[in-house]
Amino acid sequence: MSSTTVRTGRPFADAHVLDDLGDGRFRAGLDDVWAIGPKAFGGLLMVLMAKAGMARLATEGAPATDPLAVSVDFLRAPDLQPVELETTPLKVGRTISSIAVRLLQDGKPMLHSTITAGVLPEGEPRWETGPVLAPEPGTDAVDPAAAEGGARGLAAACEMRYPPDALAFLRGETAPPEMAGWVRPRGEEPDVLFALLAGDILPPTVFNLGGAQGWAPTVQLTALLRAKPVPGWLRVESRSHTVSGTQFDEDVTVVDAAGRTVCQARQLALAPLRP
Known part of the structure; x- marks a missing residue:
């Protein structure tokens, strides 16, 4: 991936491209577009882990591959270099599936995640607490x-x-x-x-x-x-x-x-x- 600059008009899409290495393993690049100083932004790392988990569950025949819950332990902070993701299905169910994902850099565990997958609800909720902010930012x-x-x-x-x-x-x-x-x-x-x-x-x-x-x-x-x-x-x-x-x-x-x-x-x- 690009090391220093936004490559296209879609920097988020650029940032979560995964290379499938087979056997439930993936590779991704980290650069300074999504970074906090010299370290990768944690929100993006969660996205990479969720995407890898969903991709693996799809190959296991999981009927629903929307992420419902993503729980991550941040063990170490990755540098802005390539990382690998290893996925281990824990349960493949008809409605709910679960998968463990490890993010590694130079063979060292950086983050560990458990992801729960299913079908996100559609339609109006029965109860919703209203937001404080307006739908769009004002001129000020x-x-x-x-x-x-x-x-x-x-x-x-x-x-x-x-x-x-x-x-x-x-x-x-x-x-x-x-x-x-x-x-x-x-x-x-x-x-x-x-x-x-x-x-x-x-x-x-x-x-x-x-x-x-x-x-x-x-x-x-x-x-x-x-x-x-x-x-x-x-x-x-x-x-x-x-x-x-x-x-x-x-x-x-x-x-x-x-x-x-x-x-x-x-x-x-x-x-x-x-x-």
Whole structure:
């Protein structure tokens, strides 16, 4: 894969291309398009693992290959180099299947995942908690790609917007550990895999508490996929319930343009150390 730049107008589609090595093994490239500094973005790594798991289940005759739940232990942070994915089916059922996926780099385990597959529900839900954000960002929304020097980091890989008051830490202020924003892929409409990625797209909530800013590595993240998103912006809201010592939690809800929840994610992460 390309090592430094967005190759086409569809950087998300470019990023989750898998080479089938046979025997349930796949290879993928990692580059600095979807990266946090020198390390691969965790949301993309989850997408690669989910895609590999779904591909393997399809060869095993699983009748339904939508990801329903993706649970990942982040053992080590991969460098921006190729990785391999090994898949092991745990159960192939008529309605629910399960598969384990390991992501390795230079033969060393980096992430371990268990993926539950089935059929995502369609139609209107019986109950839905309404989103806080409007379906689309307003004219006063903050566009990180409009900053001096142009788009950098994840803002170059996908379109992102934030409410004017969302990023207190950028103004040198403190606020509750909450974040919100809109996101969508460049050059294509969001799908289930992008909804999964969106569950980890916002800046760490602890940034708003003040102190050090930097890499906040995820320890464990479990995402539930709830529906296939309709075209348009995804609305993402995250908040921490407890920040204690070096650890914090985040609960994230991703809602599509129609107001339907498409992903719910909860993670345990390590807060950046104070200088």
